[in-house]
Amino acid sequence: VWIRVLGSAAGGGVPQWNCGCANCQEARRGGTNLQPRSEDSLAVSVEGDRWLLVNCSPSVQRQIEAFPPLHPRAPRHSPIAAIVLSNGDLDHCLGLFQLRESQPLTVYATARVWEGLVERNAIFRTLKRTADQITWRPLELNRAVPWEGGLGIEARPIPGKLPLHLEGVIDPSPEDNVGLWLTNERDGRRVAYLSSVADASCLTESDLDVECLFFDGTFFTDDELERLGLGTRRAAEMAHLPIGGAAGSLARLKSASARRKIYTHINNTNPILRADSAERRAVERFGWEVAFDGMELRG
Amino acid sequence: VWIRVLGSAAGGGVPQWNCGCANCQEARRGGTNLQPRSEDSLAVSVEGDRWLLVNCSPSVQRQIEAFPPLHPRAPRHSPIAAIVLSNGDLDHCLGLFQLRESQPLTVYATARVWEGLVERNAIFRTLKRTADQITWRPLELNRAVPWEGGLGIEARPIPGKLPLHLEGVIDPSPEDNVGLWLTNERDGRRVAYLSSVADASCLTESDLDVECLFFDGTFFTDDELERLGLGTRRAAEMAHLPIGGAAGSLARLKSASARRKIYTHINNTNPILRADSAERRAVERFGWEVAFDGMELRG
Numbered sequence: 001v002w003i004r005v006l007g008s009a010a011g012g013g014v015p016q017w018n019c020g021c022a023n024c025q026e027a028r029r030g031g032t033n034l035q036p037r038s039e040d041s042l043a044v045s046v047e048g049d050r051w052l053l054v055n056c057s058p059s060v061q062r063q064i065e066a067f068p069p070l071h072p073r074a075p076r077h078s079p080i081a082a083i084v085l086s087n088g089d090l091d092h093c094l095g096l097f098q099l100r101e102s103q104p105l106t107v108y109a110t111a112r113v114w115e116g117l118v119e120r121n122a123i124f125r126t127l128k129r130t131a132d133q134i135t136w137r138p139l140e141l142n143r144a145v146p147w148e149g150g151l152g153i154e155a156r157p158i159p160g161k162l163p164l165h166l167e168g169v170i171d172p173s174p175e176d177n178v179g180l181w182l183t184n185e186r187d188g189r190r191v192a193y194l195s196s197v198a199d200a201s202c203l204t205e206s207d208l209d210v211e212c213l214f215f216d217g218t219f220f221t222d223d224e225l226e227r228l229g230l231g232t233r234r235a236a237e238m239a240h241l242p243i244g245g246a247a248g249s250l251a252r253l254k255s256a257s258a259r260r261k262i263y264t265h266i267n268n269t270n271p272i273l274r275a276d277s278a279e280r281r282a283v284e285r286f287g288w289e290v291a292f293d294g295m296e297l298r299g
Numbered sequence: 300v301w302i303r304v305l306g307s308a309a310g311g312g313v314p315q316w317n318c319g320c321a322n323c324q325e326a327r328r329g330g331t332n333l334q335p336r337s338e339d340s341l342a343v344s345v346e347g348d349r350w351l352l353v354n355c356s357p358s359v360q361r362q363i364e365a366f367p368p369l370h371p372r373a374p375r376h377s378p379i380a381a382i383v384l385s386n387g388d389l390d391h392c393l394g395l396f397q398l399r400e401s402q403p404l405t406v407y408a409t410a411r412v413w414e415g416l417v418e419r420n421a422i423f424r425t426l427k428r429t430a431d432q433i434t435w436r437p438l439e440l441n442r443a444v445p446w447e448g449g450l451g452i453e454a455r456p457i458p459g460k461l462p463l464h465l466e467g468v469i470d471p472s473p474e475d476n477v478g479l480w481l482t483n484e485r486d487g488r489r490v491a492y493l494s495s496v497a498d499a500s501c502l503t504e505s506d507l508d509v510e511c512l513f514f515d516g517t518f519f520t521d522d523e524l525e526r527l528g529l530g531t532r533r534a535a536e537m538a539h540l541p542i543g544g545a546a547g548s549l550a551r552l553k554s555a556s557a558r559r560k561i562y563t564h565i566n567n568t569n570p571i572l573r574a575d576s577a578e579r580r581a582v583e584r585f586g587w588e589v590a591f592d593g594m595e596l597r598g
Contacts, residue, residue: 011399017363018402020371028370036364058397062361064316065335071327072319075529090396090425097393098357100310102530103317120421125464126389165424230374231401 001151001184002045002298003191003212006053006063007038008291010218010267011091013059021228024268033275037293038063039091040195040265042214043070043080044182046149050081054180054193060095066294076103084108084139084153086195087177088116088163100126106135108145108153110175114138116166141174150185156207159198161239177239181210192258195265198239200252208256212297215253217263217290220244220270220279228269243272243283250286264291300450300483301344301597302490302511305352305362306337307590309517309566310390312358320527322572332574336592337362338390339494339564341513342369342379343481345448349380353479353492359394365593375402383407383438383452385494386476387415387462399425405434407444407452409474413437415465440473449484455506458497460538476538480509491557494564497538499551507555511596514552516562516589519543519569519578527568542571542582549585563590 007013014037015024026034039057051070057063064070064080072078083105085092096117099105105127107114114136118124127134137145144154160177162170179194190210197216218240225231235242242248243263253261263272263283271279272290280290306312313336314323325333338356350369356362363369363379371377382404384391395416398404404426406413413435417423426433436444443453459476461469478493489509496515517539524530534541541547542562552560562571562582570578571589579589 012397013360015364016400017360017398018371018375018377018400020374020376024371028364058357059360061312061316061358065314065327072317072323075319075527076317077319078317090399090422094393094396094422097389098311099316100389101315101317116421122415122419122468123389123393123422123464125468126462129463163425164428165422169421169424228374 001182001189001191002048003296004043004067005264005291005293005295006041006043006067007057007059007293008264008266008295009037009039010265011039011089012268013038014266014268014273016268019230019268021230021269023273026274034273035292037266042193043067044151044191045069046151046184049079050148051079052147052151053080053083055086055092055195056083056095056099057091058094061098078103081148082106082108082137084180085113086180086193087160088113088166089196090163090165093117096127097123102129102133104133104135106137108137108139110139110141110155110178112173112175116163116170120169139178141178144183146185152183152185154181154183155179156181158194158196159202159239160196161198196239197241197249198236200241200249205257208253208258210258212260212262213256213258214262214264214291215249216240217243217266217270217272219267220272224267224269230269244279250283250288254286260289260297261287262289262291266290300481300488300490301347302595303342303366304563304590304592304594305340305342305366306356306358306592307339307563307565307594308336309564310338310388311567312337313565313567313572315567318529318567320529320568323567325573333572334591336565341492342366343450344368345450345483348378349447350378351446351450352379352382354385354391354494355382355394355398356390357393360397377402380447381405381407383479384412385479385492386459387412387465388495389462389464392416396422396425401428401432403432403434405436407436407438409438409440409454409477411472411474415462415469419468438477440477443482445484451482451484453480453482454478455480457493457495458501458538459495460497495538496540496548497535499540499548504556507552507557509557511559511561512555512557513561513563513590514548515539516542516565516569516571518566519571523566523568529568543578549582549587553585559588559596560586561588561590565589
């Protein structure tokens with residue numbers, strides 16, 4: 001399986017349009033210590049010819065152009081064979097509205113995520129201009145569905161929350177936020193993608209026994225925004241388990257047997273973005289990598 | 300007045316994600332003959348400190364980062380003081396959903412464009428998290444509203460069409476598609492922005508007596524998509540007056556007294572994108588310029 005990290009930031013990316021924090025300033029200056037990042041998304045392929053996108057970020061156009069295997073190979077064509085959504089957050093779905101121009105799309109999503117998008121947004125009609133333009137493949141929880149080339153997609157419920165725009169509109173459901181386990185059925189090797197995790201205690205040893213674990217790296221500390229004077233909301237209120245601290249993911253997942261552990265969905269304020277930070281050294285000491293746009297994994 | 304062309308392409312940009320036409324291929328190769336372009340938008344400022352965006356494209360994040368005067372000057376800040384929408388097309392509005400993070404926004408739009416966005420899309424609630432996050436300033440037709448620094452904004456109805464996603468949902472109205480006249484009240488000098496024009500016969504001599512006219516350059520010929528084997532719809536069916544031909548904008552606007560005439564909202568298939576094309580030479584011979592991302596006008 002060939003995996004390309006199309007984007008590795010939380011909503012807003014790095015730099016964020018209205019943010020002048022030290023990280024965003026450094027990203028704007030350029031240089032190697034902190035590289036700009038777009039909203040988290042993966043491209044996954046078994047053979048390298050047809051691709052599955054994991055989430056569809058607002059920067060999807062740029063992410064496609066930066067990776068030639070996703071370029072069209074005919075006057076009207078896309079190697080993007082399907083898209084799977086981990087939740088209905090705008091940083092994971094807004095890119096769908098950029099994949100228009102009457103190109104057929106197949107989307108894997110839970111019923112809740114799908115209905116929240118399709119039934120409540122008139123703009124979605126731009127993707128339903130013809131009967132065969134958009135095809136929904138329902139993701140049922142804990143049931144793998146076979147995709148192309150012998151790749152299985154399984155969604156498992158992960159503590160998270162509703163997208164901001166649906167809070168107070170619909171009741172929360174376990175289908176609102178899922179982790180995705182992609183299994184190469186030829187050799188049984190698995191990749192797990194968990195970009196929004198409020199609480200890791202539901203994860204079993206088996207859940208974490210994967211070739212590669214992508215995990216929520218939104219914040220390093222629970223009070224990160226408050227400390228920087230950028231807001232009052234805590235990581236916990238935003239349904240993101242911080243990396244550091246006694247209850248953080250670094251400590252919780254210390255014994256996870258994943259061969260590679262990679263933080264993604266990294267907020268612009270997170271100190272692990274800086275190659276020279278103590279927090280980056282800390283996560284690396286625990287065997288974690290920090291995802292970056294353009295990172296690739298093969299095998 | 301300082302004007303920056305943030306984007307100069309029609310919906311989908313150049314290259315377009317699912318297009319392998321000769322222009323898109325050349326844009327991907329790089330080089331100077333055809334430069335990539337994002338969806339059409341302007342940034343306009345009187346003093347250079349606070350800016351008005353004309354339309355808000357899906358590439359707005361990238362457009363902001365490419366133009367330092369739009370960068371934040373404090374930990375949470377944006378020099379973007381307001382946004383004015385010329386219609387409800389996704390290539391003009393989708394960027395609003397990227398200007399989140401609880402930053403207050405002021406949007407000028409006709410009632411029809413505003414209602415089509417706000418009342419029919421749950422995702423819009425992401426911009427209404429606090430009472431003062433988004434402020435709508437209604438644009439009434441043919442009535443200038445004063446903006447900051449002595450800049451007046453006037454919307455005039457222009458033949459166009461409903462956004463695709465609202466066709467069959469609401470009835471067409473003259474408020475669906477407007478041209479924007481921006482007047483520097485100190486010296487009376489005006490800029491007109493008409494990025495979607497189905498028919499130019501409504502335009503008076505006075506309408507066109509401006510310092511700078513930005514005009515719909517979507518297609519060069521009415522059957523451009525069909526000729527290239529990329530679709531069957533004619534420019535006229537898509538409510539865009541082509542540039543060429545006896546009835547095209549080049550002929551129609553030959554005697555317009557605008558000091559500068561600039562084609563924008565240029566589709567990826569349009570031959571004027573290529574510096575070496577006969578069509579580019581033709582429009583230049585008639586005194587037109589071809590907008591590009593990063594073009595600036597001062598004065």
